[in-house]
Amino acid sequence: MTVAKIAMQAEEFRLIREYVAESMGLVLEEGTHKGLAAKLSPRLQELRLKSFAEYYSYLKFSPGRSAEWQRLVPLITNNETYFFREAAQLSVLVQQVLPALKESKLARGERSLRILSAGCSTGEEVYTLAMLLLESGGFTWDWDVRIAGIDVDERVLDAARQGSYGERAFWATEPHLVERYLKRQGDRYVVRDILRKWTSFTQGNLLDLADTAAGEQYDVILCRNVLIYFADQTVQRVVDNFGALQRSGAYLFLGHSESLSRTQASYRPLRFPGAIIYQKRETA
Ligand SMILES: C[S@@+](CC[C@H](N)C(=O)[O-])C[C@H]1O[C@@H](n2cnc3c(N)ncnc32)[C@H](O)[C@@H]1O
CATH class of the missing domain: 3.40.50.150 (Vaccinia Virus protein VP39)
Structure with missing residues (x-):
């Protein structure tokens, strides 16, 4: 089944970006909103949310917010590492x-x-x-x-x-x-x-x-x-x-x-x- 991509508006990206920076320090790069929207669209559909503004409220205020945060984190972090680095x-x-x-x-x-x-x-x-x-x-x-x-x-x-x-x-x-x-x-x-x-x-x-x-x-x-x-x-x-x-x-x-x-x-x-x-x- 193909999942329709939900567009992320500039203001929605700003809100999510601010929330991520406040919560874990990471600053999402400008211009990454399309990729983020593509990764998160299936999740919004699962949650029956229609927009990223609704997703932002869910992330910030819902009783399931800490579990949702743990779902979001792997989508935004870079986990690249290897043995004997540097x-x-x-x-x-x-x-x-x-x-x-x-x-x-x-x-x-x-x-x-x-x-x-x-x-x-x-x-x-x-x-x-x-x-x-x-x-x-x-x-x-x-x-x-x-x-x-x-x-x-x-x-x-x-x-x-x-x-x-x-x-x-x-x-x-x-x-x-x-x-x-x-x-x-x-x-x-x-x-x-x-x-x-x-x-x-x-x-x-x-x-x-x-x-x-x-x-x-x-x-x-x-x-x-x-x-x-x-x-x-x-x-x-x-x-x-x-x-x-x-x-x-x-x-x-x-x-x-x-x-x-x-x-x-x-x-x-x-x-x-x-x-x-x-x-x-x-x-x-
Ligand atoms: C690129 S990896 C670096 C791994 C290892 N230190 C190395 O140099 O190979 C960055 C890791 O930092 C974690 N990270 C990012 N922000 C964090 C935070 N606020 N608290 C704890 N871990 C965080 C990410 O989840 C990710 O696994």
């Missing part, structure tokens, strides 16, 4: 950050490490971090290590928890690591238990991390390829949220096309060949 940054993590953290923790008599992948998508970044930590050999059984993935999109989190990937996810991964940490099942690769023991995945919104991550202090937060789609003032808000979850001296990794140049009050940039990372400043 290798230069990962080298800095392994060669500079992890040894420095280990030294300072041991000096304080601590043996715990907390890492957050903020906007983790289908989990490749989280499992990459687990592999890197295991390969580093620096964090053995007597360390309490947790690598948490947070994403706004329930659907990608289900995939992350399953931990089953196609070959394409490993184009930047050395084959011996795939062999060591994943087992082949048909044409899929499934993460081994050793990668699961430190890792967890939780639904959460970077605009409001108080419920999801309250009480945690993360030694490293990676928020890569997420803020690129956000407005400047929302980036500031998300970075403030991260600041509330980190002590002075903790590290923040952003995607290579994202920069904190306008929001450096709480983090200072550390420059390495091919990679910039950020370190939380001492609070006054």
